[in-house]
Amino acid sequence: MNHTMISAQHVTKRFTEPVEFVVLDDVSIDVQKGEFVVLVGPSGSGKTTLMYTLSTLDTEYDGDIEIDNTTIRSLSKNQLATFRNTMIGFVFQFHYLLPDFTVLENVMLPAQRLGIWSEEEMEHRAMEKLALLGVADQASKKSNKLSGGQQQRVAIARALVNEPKILFGDEPTGNLDTKNTDIVLDILQDLKTEFNQTILMVTHDTAFARRADRIISIRDGRIVE
Amino acid sequence: MLGVMFGVTVFIFQAGLLTGLQNYFIDKTVNTTAHVHIYNEVRTARPHVISRYIDTTSRWVVVRNQKPREEARRVRNGTQIISDIQKDPRVEGVAPFLGLQGIYRLGMSQQAGSLAGVDILREDQLFKVKENMIAGDLLRMETLPNGIILGAGLAEKLGATIDNSIIVISSKGVSLDMKVVGISKTGITLQDNTRAYISLRNAQRLLQQSGSYITDINVRLRDVDLSESVAREYQTRYGYRAEDWKAANANVFGIFRIQNMTVTFVIISILVVSGFGIFNILMTIIYEKMPDIAILKAMGYRDRDISQIFLIESLAIGITGGLFGLLLGFLASKIVGMIPLNIQGFVSVQYLVINFNPLFYMAAFAFALISTTVAGYFPARKAARFDPVEIIRSR
Numbered sequence: 001m002n003h004t005m006i007s008a009q010h011v012t013k014r015f016t017e018p019v020e021f022v023v024l025d026d027v028s029i030d031v032q033k034g035e036f037v038v039l040v041g042p043s044g045s046g047k048t049t050l051m052y053t054l055s056t057l058d059t060e061y062d063g064d065i066e067i068d069n070t071t072i073r074s075l076s077k078n079q080l081a082t083f084r085n086t087m088i089g090f091v092f093q094f095h096y097l098l099p100d101f102t103v104l105e106n107v108m109l110p111a112q113r114l115g116i117w118s119e120e121e122m123e124h125r126a127m128e129k130l131a132l133l134g135v136a137d138q139a140s141k142k143s144n145k146l147s148g149g150q151q152q153r154v155a156i157a158r159a160l161v162n163e164p165k166i167l168f169g170d171e172p173t174g175n176l177d178t179k180n181t182d183i184v185l186d187i188l189q190d191l192k193t194e195f196n197q198t199i200l201m202v203t204h205d206t207a208f209a210r211r212a213d214r215i216i217s218i219r220d221g222r223i224v225e
Numbered sequence: 226m227l228g229v230m231f232g233v234t235v236f237i238f239q240a241g242l243l244t245g246l247q248n249y250f251i252d253k254t255v256n257t258t259a260h261v262h263i264y265n266e267v268r269t270a271r272p273h274v275i276s277r278y279i280d281t282t283s284r285w286v287v288v289r290n291q292k293p294r295e296e297a298r299r300v301r302n303g304t305q306i307i308s309d310i311q312k313d314p315r316v317e318g319v320a321p322f323l324g325l326q327g328i329y330r331l332g333m334s335q336q337a338g339s340l341a342g343v344d345i346l347r348e349d350q351l352f353k354v355k356e357n358m359i360a361g362d363l364l365r366m367e368t369l370p371n372g373i374i375l376g377a378g379l380a381e382k383l384g385a386t387i388d389n390s391i392i393v394i395s396s397k398g399v400s401l402d403m404k405v406v407g408i409s410k411t412g413i414t415l416q417d418n419t420r421a422y423i424s425l426r427n428a429q430r431l432l433q434q435s436g437s438y439i440t441d442i443n444v445r446l447r448d449v450d451l452s453e454s455v456a457r458e459y460q461t462r463y464g465y466r467a468e469d470w471k472a473a474n475a476n477v478f479g480i481f482r483i484q485n486m487t488v489t490f491v492i493i494s495i496l497v498v499s500g501f502g503i504f505n506i507l508m509t510i511i512y513e514k515m516p517d518i519a520i521l522k523a524m525g526y527r528d529r530d531i532s533q534i535f536l537i538e539s540l541a542i543g544i545t546g547g548l549f550g551l552l553l554g555f556l557a558s559k560i561v562g563m564i565p566l567n568i569q570g571f572v573s574v575q576y577l578v579i580n581f582n583p584l585f586y587m588a589a590f591a592f593a594l595i596s597t598t599v600a601g602y603f604p605a606r607k608a609a610r611f612d613p614v615e616i617i618r619s620r
Contacts (some may be wrong), residue, residue, distance in 0.1 A: 085525020110524045182597035
């Protein structure tokens, strides 16, 4: 069963400051459900910009993007926020955990915004994701007491707590050593194979790229296969 | 938070101190001056006698050394007016008064002062003479034909105590032997230092006047707030000048107004400064928390969720700072209220009188909340407007 998760048609984006510069030049891309796609390319190629555009964080572009058959442009700012909350999980290069909160509280944040589950249910789901990533034993610690690898795994758990349709990543292993990189990559692959999770990541780590189903190369704002 | 706290503290303290003192003073004056005071205003300047007969617009008329007309300061028909006023249901009490200047002598010591010829029982009904007596017995004014009640300051200066005989001399040259039957202390320094009560009859004797001669009528109303309108009414009805207690103390109320204004400005500036303090702190916090804001937005938190967080934070600062400020202000007022001062000034007080009106506490708290909310609004809005992509990509 083929189900198109992300469909981008003729996406063009230009910066006008400081000089007119075309970052994305007529990019069209389709990502199927359950696909693990990585965007690669040299720095400045526009791969990160493409990821932010596809993930609805960046809303200034020409062309059309549909996620799970919803046209992004048709959503208001608040609708977009709600859409992100339910449909999309993010993992960044930096973990962005709130330092004053415990690991569990951090993971529960997106669920609290969603607001459809009871406190116990949220806790249960958060613990489930933490267990999936092998950091359930850290749940009651303050997030800044964890090691870099653990923090990144907590960040992935947080991204998954609302069971998003798509997991977006911006160099999620960029700050990690080889061992932790391997752990994170194993987890991502497990998510894909076991839960049929759609994943779109930006990286310039070739080891990372090799694990993906599909590699999309970007150069000067265009896709080069 | 400290800024808010001190702002509120100063507000409470200043307002309590100032209005406490003012209320004390008003209380004293309401009790010691008549609500409505009726007297004969003697106009000393009068036109030339000649101008009545000769047109002075076209020629020069010079009359040198024209004397004021011999006009008694008396209120004619005083007794009738008093019994008339007595019938007014708004009136609590009315008392005749005869004021004159005199000299008190006790052996070698001599003091000038003003004598109040009164019907002591009526006077007591109006001005609580009895309550202010620190020695002696009011009733002896009635039983002795020549009793006198001295102000505390006057008695001290004369060196007179209860049952001393003193001589009172009037401007007419009449002298009377009087017996000190009481010493009173009103708290208003000027009165205590110069004033003495004698009976109406003795006052008339000192001025060589008949038994109906009085110069003033003092009225106490059941409701002080009616003073102004009642005064106006009596003035037209009896044809004598009738002044309410506020007009009689107009200069003091002028000072109060200036005081209140000054304090209001001081408080407003403190709150503005603390508002800017909160603004600065929140701005700093927002820049510090930029990554957190970015991830919350990426997670799907809306702009208003973000601004709410910071508004709640500033409100929390306002509430805690406000509450601590209220507590501190209350304590400061309490402590200052316990310091013995013994000021002899305008009025004499032993302790600072502090007003603990709950209205001030509510107003101060409301001010704290308003200033923190306003100060928190702009940083909160700024936080909501951050673009998460810019923040995340810049790391």
